[in-house]
Amino acid sequence: MSKTIRDFSLDVFSLKGKTAIVTGANQGLGMAYALAFAKAGADLFIPHLTEDVSEIKALIEETGRKAVFLRGDLTDSSYIESIVEECMKAYGKIDILVNNAGASYFGDFLEYPDDAWKRIIDINLNSVYALSKQVVKIMAEQGSGKIINIGSALSFTADKKCPPYTTSKHAIVGLTRVFANEGGKYNIQTNSIAPGFLATDVNKELREDKAFYEKITGRIPSGRWGELHDLMGCAVFLASSASDYINGWTISIDGGFTSTV
Numbered sequence: 001m002s003k004t005i006r007d008f009s010l011d012v013f014s015l016k017g018k019t020a021i022v023t024g025a026n027q028g029l030g031m032a033y034a035l036a037f038a039k040a041g042a043d044l045f046i047p048h049l050t051e052d053v054s055e056i057k058a059l060i061e062e063t064g065r066k067a068v069f070l071r072g073d074l075t076d077s078s079y080i081e082s083i084v085e086e087c088m089k090a091y092g093k094i095d096i097l098v099n100n101a102g103a104s105y106f107g108d109f110l111e112y113p114d115d116a117w118k119r120i121i122d123i124n125l126n127s128v129y130a131l132s133k134q135v136v137k138i139m140a141e142q143g144s145g146k147i148i149n150i151g152s153a154l155s156f157t158a159d160k161k162c163p164p165y166t167t168s169k170h171a172i173v174g175l176t177r178v179f180a181n182e183g184g185k186y187n188i189q190t191n192s193i194a195p196g197f198l199a200t201d202v203n204k205e206l207r208e209d210k211a212f213y214e215k216i217t218g219r220i221p222s223g224r225w226g227e228l229h230d231l232m233g234c235a236v237f238l239a240s241s242a243s244d245y246i247n248g249w250t251i252s253i254d255g256g257f258t259s260t261v
Contacts, residue, residue, distance in 0.1 A: 012242040016041030019091040020239065021083065021135070023074060024101030026053040028200060029150070029231060033098050036232035037239060038065040042096065045087040049073060049101070074101055074127035075119075084134045096239045097135045098148045099128040104165040117164045124168035125175070132179055132190075140186040146239050147183070149176050151194035151250055156258045169194075173250050180248030189247045191238050196254020198226040221256035 025034035026048040034044050043066040053069050060067040068090045072079035102124045105116040139145025152169040179190035197216050207213050
């Protein structure tokens with residue numbers, strides 16, 4: 001045992017030589033994950049829906065790493081197949097998959113449209129299952145892999161006016177455990193990150209609602225909303241060999257929001 005301890009190196013946190021797929025990494029939280037991986041040494045394959053990829057492309061290239069982009073809709077099964085095929089053509093392997101892309105739609109519960117329910121479940125849950133299943137086949141042949149699903153504080157709590165989002169994020173916790181159980185024998189670790197309330201451009205107007213902002217902040221023991229950089233270290237950890245014996249768990253990055261009442 002002493003030799004095992006003596007041989008420990010911080011190199012276990014390195015992603016040098018790794019290839020990572022991060023869905024929706026051309027904006028928001030996904031951009032933080034992708035840039036963290038690039039800084040840790042990985043090359044990126046980024047499936048995206050919105051057109052502009054200029055910012056994340058420049059950020060990754062500044063690190064000296066490579067990024068390949070493929071635009072499409074994750075609810076399209078042929079697009080999911082293309083992601084795997086094109087990533088393999090570009091890099092010859094898939095070491096890391098981050099299922100980051102997602103959507104939400106707010107509406108009154110009694111009048112919530114069925115098509116919105118289906119669309120959100122398809123993006124936030126069904127596409128995660130479909131892409132992960134395809135990637136697991138590659139990882140199983142390789143004999144290793146890391147899958148990181150992105151949950152939410154709403155993986156453990158519920159909010160009003162977003163029934164499919166809350167449901168899908170609860171389901172991500174279960175799906176993570178399923179893939180951990182099924183993929184473990186192939187040396188594939190599947191875990192998830194559950195971000196809490198983060199100060200981003202998307203929720204700027206929400207944070208300007210003083211009553212709401214103070215309500216949320218008052219429940220966070222650290223007394224502040226999170227920043228994108230708060231996610232990056234955990235993402236690298238779960239993608240690296242430092243987390244090889246962690247499988248099937250969800251890590252909340254919420255400043256303690258879901259641990260309080």
